[in-house]
Amino acid sequence: MTTHDYITLDERWSARNYHPLPVVLAHGEGAWLTDLDGRRYLDFLAGYSALNFGHRHPDIVAAAKAQLDQLTLTGRVFHHDQFGLFCRELAELTGTEMVLPANTGAEAVESALKVARKWAYQVKGVPDGAAEIVVADENFHGRTTTIVSFSTDAEARDEFGPFTPGFKVVPYGDADALRSAVTDNTAAVLLEPIQGEAGVVVPPKGYLAEVRQLCDDTNTLFVADEVQSGLARTGTTLALEHEGVRADLYALGKALGGGIMPVSAVVGRADVLGVLRPGEHGSTFGGNPLACAVGRAVVRLLAGGEFQERSRELGAYVHARLGELDGVAEVRGRGLWANVRIAEGRPTGRKVSEALAERGVLCKESHGNLRVAPPLVITREEIDFGVDAIADVLG
Template sequence: MTAPARTRTSADLIRAEEPVLAHNYHPLPVVVARAEGAWVEDVEGRRYLDMLAGYSALNFGHRHPDLIAAAHRQLDRLTLTSRAFHNDRLAAFAERLAGLTGLDMVLPMNTGAEAVESAVKVARKWAYDVKGVPDGQATIVVAAENFHGRTTTIVSFSTDETARTGFGPFTPGFRIVPYNDLAALEAAVDDTTAAVLIEPIQGEAGVVVPDDGYLTGVRELTRRKGCLFVSDEIQSGLGRTGRTLAVEHEGVEPDVVLLGKALGGGIVPVSAVVARREVLGVLRPGEHGSTFGGNPLAAAVGTAVVELLETGEFQRRAAELGVVLRGGLASLVGKGVVGFRARGLWAGVDVDPAIGTGREVSERLMREGVLVKDTHGSTIRLAPPLTITSGELESALGTLEKVLAA
């Protein structure tokens, strides 16, 4: 009689990845098999509270019923046409997304990095066609410690040596200035500047929130200097900070907004460049494209995401629960936490290095049933789904307190 097949454990599956997967990630040793809401379950049935939410790709939690239903309906009808033809879902998606952001036109793409790359092309084209910058001389000003992706063009203006080393030669045309420094930005912008591209909150750097007035200053400077303000809201947007967009905390309206991650609802990769008509209007057929960008399945899910945000419920939840998050973290300062930065349901927490690195603290939290991710040094990031309850959030903060005390 044939013996029953042995269920593969987490350790088995992790070992199986080693020889066949490129080693471009160093994940925590947990193998997720199922998920719902703010909770995930590994192959052995252990449950974990997800306090990372796919770097904000899961703002609405795992398998939100409205988003799953939208995907199922579309899967039964049509999934892909390419942009060689029209499809019956794309116009509604673009119209609703433009309305949500207060802008005019949408360029649908797939990943966040594609949205950034697309914005670089659009900004340069606008500089040549509209601003009158001589061909080949357009520059884009960015901030140090940025994270906009890891393509070769994007790492050309990164200051993260891990992302850069060994991948040159790099794309020219970028100027890097310190984040949150309006004087440095003013000095870097000149007649060749097509755009200033920044994150309104720097996520990968440790959820760095700029001083009040910085974003307003960027908007005023770009208007005065005649260049575009491009706001990368791929992590900070779509409810994460308690507003639809993080720039709304200062009442700022960029020329271009970049969206991704949560726009796909944790189901499919969806990103978009959303901009004023005179900016995206510079593109002509054949100058840019994507086989999958704007596909019917992505458009259906993206529309359902916009519908959730149109109610304002998730923005309110992030703002209200953000008070709980800040209060809990404030109570831990001096008890293993040396500082933190937070806005809405998003925080970078600096742990006392004597307690451990961010990786070590993340592993300890994992063993206690809470999933987070480290960033530089002894900093961990918290970005739970916006569907998390106050009780679940307080439980996670209690677990953090326990781990720090231990």
């Protein structure tokens, strides 16, 4: 079959909720992908942080293969020999006390919302059915019905209602607006430490510390969505560490599966996650043996700090190089995660992504800008290859 055949097959039999670039990928290793015709591409997106360790990292693949020969699924009605070790090691890595495994990032966020509401009724004393969650505009936490209920993106919301009540939306980075929105019925504040889909938006310095203080003052939970920003993407294990701030609950995902399979979790305070009782929440595949083995391999890779350091050092390099390009109006972000705002009069949107693919670089436009987030295994020479391609397209 040809590239055209595969694309035609996809378009005939799959729902069109994505608009992929016209390449058919067949192999990946490290920071590189190869299509059906043997052409190589530098991966400058890394699956929106799901591929922090590159394609088929040997340690993660080895862990998956070893577990495939042993046990893959039990359901949580039984114990298995990978579960407790995964939970302990992930808690130790993140400096938290308890772990609630799940599968996808959206599932982790949904689970955190449920836990926050349960905690509000049981511990804070919020009247039944009155718990509120305060969120930020331009957020992206997933695409389930409840999550799009508090999205400000029309594309995510339009024609998907009626929506789940119980959410207040305030401007991101505005501590005064947040303070005005929090009441005695507020269960939690849910934020991305860096807003990914909005354009890798870093909040004003001190904002996250103000959020933490406000939550402390009002007995409100701070829930951090670190599905994209967590696990070394920004140069620290968790992005909140840049501001010296701790959340009560964290939603983790994407990179936790090592590019092998979906693995996510809510991690945080034991007295908060401890409100759950058997039968109140569950997931058939959450915390399965294969997922735990893969997650443990990811934790081991992060434990030494090498990938956090690579993200810091190479992130500074890629930000500097992108900022020097003619045709770039602004570069923002942190670590190996950047949003490139393209100057007026230059190619934008999908045209940029298609032109980059023709030059052997796979990247993605976002709201007319360019999202740059390569695997953390990338080298300086490979960064130069990608940035030079961007310069060529914008020139």
